[in-house]
Amino acid sequence: MKNIIIDFKNINSRKDFYREFREKCELPEYFGDNLDALWDILTSGELDFPVAISFVNFNKNKNEFFKALYELLRDAEKETEKNIIFKINRGEK
Numbered sequence: 001m002k003n004i005i006i007d008f009k010n011i012n013s014r015k016d017f018y019r020e021f022r023e024k025c026e027l028p029e030y031f032g033d034n035l036d037a038l039w040d041i042l043t044s045g046e047l048d049f050p051v052a053i054s055f056v057n058f059n060k061n062k063n064e065f066f067k068a069l070y071e072l073l074r075d076a077e078k079e080t081e082k083n084i085i086f087k088i089n090r091g092e093k
Contacts, residue, residue, distance in 0.1 A: 001050045001051065001052055001085075002048055002050075002051045003051075003052045003054065004024050004025060004047075004051060004053045005024070005054045005056060006020055006054070006055050006056065006058075007056040007057055008058045008059070009057045013065075014033070014065045015033070017069065018033035021038075025047060035068060035072055038069075039072060039075075042072075042080070042084060043076055043079050043080055045080075045083070049080065049083035049084070050083045050084070051085070052084075052085040053073065053084060053086050053087070054086075054089060055088050055089070056089045057089070057090065059090065060088075070088075
């Protein structure tokens, strides 16, 4: 199982998140930095299922984007029938 860890310690914006996610997941150039594109990548199997995605130092209440991101990952976990395992660690690694 592939493990992707995104540490939000230095992620404060949508742009920061997509830059980090793009790098960690080695996403194709055509990936658009938006929630629809993220949903497509997550649910298409393009990340080579199964995959575990862990958010470290994450607070979904930090801003509206983080809240929407949290909901999208939870929905993707259900949609892919646990081929994506989404975990949150609110504290330090």
